[in-house]
Amino acid sequence: MSEPRLLWRRNKPSIRNYTVAVLSTAAALGIARWPEVHLESAPVSLFLCAVMLSAWLGGVGPGLLATVLSAAAFAYHFVSPIHSLAVDSEQMPRFVVFVLAAVLVGSLSAAQRSSMQSLRKAEEALRETQAELAHVTRVMTMGELAASIAHEVNQPLAGVVLNGNACLRWLAGESPNLAEAREAAQRIIRDGTRASDIISRVRALAKKTVTESERVDMNEAIREVLALAQAEARRNKAAIRTELAGDLPPVRGDRVQLQQVVLNLVINGIEAMSTVQDRPRELVIRTQTGEAHQVRVTVQDSGIGLDRQTLERIFDAFYTTKPEGLGMGLSISRSIVENHAGRLSVVAHDGPGTTFQFALPTYH
Ligand SMILES: Nc1ncnc2c1ncn2[C@@H]1O[C@H](COP(=O)(O)OP(=O)(O)OP(=O)(O)O)[C@@H](O)[C@H]1O
Ligand SMILES: [Mg+2]
Known part of the structure; x- marks a missing residue:
C-alpha cells in the first residue's frame, strides 16, 4: 500500500x-x-x-x-x-x-x-548531530552521576544491613551479648551517617550548578536552541513559531544551562505533538517582559496535553510516560530555573496542548 x-x-x-x-x-x-x-x-x-x-x-x-x-x-x-x-x-x-x-x-x-x-544537507546533518550530542551528553552525565551516587551510597548501606543482622544475632539466644550488640549498633549509626553525608554532598554539588553568571539575551539564546531543534521538529512534521519581544532586557545566569531548559521544553512539546492528527502541530515560543523586573519565557504546544494525574508528577525525577524517556528533562529544568532564582511551571491556556512557562529576574 x-x-x-x-x-x-x-x-x-x-x-x-x-x-x-x-x-x-x-x-x-x-x-x-x-x-x-x-x-x-x-x-x-x-x-x-x-x-x-x-x-x-x-x-x-x-x-x-x-x-x-x-x-x-x-x-x-x-x-x-x-x-x-x-x-x-x-x-x-x-x-x-x-x-x-x-x-x-x-x-x-x-x-x-x-x-x-x-x-543544505550538510547543515541539516550537522544540526541533527548537535541535537543528538546534546541529548547524549545529558544522558551520559545523568547516567554517570546516578552510577557514582549508587556506588557511594551502596557501600554504607551494605554495612548497615550486615551490622543489623549481627546485632540481631548478638541479641538472640539465652544470654544476649549486649556489648557486641552495642558495637554493631554503633557501626550502623556510623554507616548511616556516612550515607547521609554523601547525599548532602550531592545536594551541595547540585546547588552549585550555576557556574557562569553572565548577561544572557534570552531571545538570542532561544534562536540558537531553535537551530538545534528545527531538525527534530521537521522529523515530527511540527512547525515552530516564535513571538520574541523586541525590547527584552537581559537576564543573569548560565547561558548553556538556560538553553538546556528551553531545549528540554521544546523537545517535550514536539514529542507531545507527534501523535496529533486532527490539528496543526504547532509550537509557539514567546518571550515577554514580566512584572517586577522579570523576563518570561513561554513554550506552548498543541500536543496531547496533561491529565491531572500526570500533571502532579511531571517534575518528579525519573517520571516518564515515554518508552525511551529518562524522566529527567523537567526535573533538571526546574532545578536549573530555581538556581537562577526563577520559577518553572505549567500554565493554563485555551485549546488543546500544554504551556510551560518560566520567569527569570532581569540583569542589573
Ligand atoms: N509538553 C508536554 N505535553 C504533554 N506531556 C508532557 C509535556 N512535557 C512533559 N510531559 C510529560 O512529563 C513527563 C516527564 O517529562 P520529562 O521531560 O521530565 O521526561 P521525558 O521527556 O519523559 O524524558 P527525558 O528525560 O528524555 O526528557 C513526560 O514523559 C510526559 O509524560
Ligand atoms: Mg523530556
Whole structure:
C-alpha cells in the first residue's frame, strides 16, 4: 500500500520540474514571437532564462530538456530557413553559439543548485548531530552521576544491613551479648551517617550548578536552541513559531544551562505533538517582559496535553510516560530555573496542548 505512494512522492517533483522546463521554454517562445515586444531578432536571452530557470529548479535533466526545446524553437522560428528545423550554413555559427551558451548556462545553474543542496544537507546533518550530542551528553552525565551516587551510597548501606543482622544475632539466644550488640549498633549509626553525608554532598554539588553568571539575551539564546531543534521538529512534521519581544532586557545566569531548559521544553512539546492528527502541530515560543523586573519565557504546544494525574508528577525525577524517556528533562529544568532564582511551571491556556512557562529576574 505504501510503496506506490512513496514512488509517487519521489516522482512528483521531477514531473513538476520537467513541466516547468516545457512551460518556461514555451513562455520564452511566446514572448519572443509577440509582435508588440519586438524581440524577433534577439530572442536568445529569453531562451537562456528558460534554461537557467529549469536547471536551477530541476537540475541537469530539466535543464537539458529546456536546452533541446529552446534549440529546436530557435532553429524553427528565428534561424533561416524559417519554419524548418534545418539551419543555413551561414547561420550555423549563430546557432552553435546559442546552443553552447545554453549548455553553459544550464550546467552552471545545475551545478549551483547541486552545491546549494549539498550545503543544505550538510547543515541539516550537522544540526541533527548537535541535537543528538546534546541529548547524549545529558544522558551520559545523568547516567554517570546516578552510577557514582549508587556506588557511594551502596557501600554504607551494605554495612548497615550486615551490622543489623549481627546485632540481631548478638541479641538472640539465652544470654544476649549486649556489648557486641552495642558495637554493631554503633557501626550502623556510623554507616548511616556516612550515607547521609554523601547525599548532602550531592545536594551541595547540585546547588552549585550555576557556574557562569553572565548577561544572557534570552531571545538570542532561544534562536540558537531553535537551530538545534528545527531538525527534530521537521522529523515530527511540527512547525515552530516564535513571538520574541523586541525590547527584552537581559537576564543573569548560565547561558548553556538556560538553553538546556528551553531545549528540554521544546523537545517535550514536539514529542507531545507527534501523535496529533486532527490539528496543526504547532509550537509557539514567546518571550515577554514580566512584572517586577522579570523576563518570561513561554513554550506552548498543541500536543496531547496533561491529565491531572500526570500533571502532579511531571517534575518528579525519573517520571516518564515515554518508552525511551529518562524522566529527567523537567526535573533538571526546574532545578536549573530555581538556581537562577526563577520559577518553572505549567500554565493554563485555551485549546488543546500544554504551556510551560518560566520567569527569570532581569540583569542589573
Ligand atoms: N509538553 C508536554 N505535553 C504533554 N506531556 C508532557 C509535556 N512535557 C512533559 N510531559 C510529560 O512529563 C513527563 C516527564 O517529562 P520529562 O521531560 O521530565 O521526561 P521525558 O521527556 O519523559 O524524558 P527525558 O528525560 O528524555 O526528557 C513526560 O514523559 C510526559 O509524560
Ligand atoms: Mg523530556
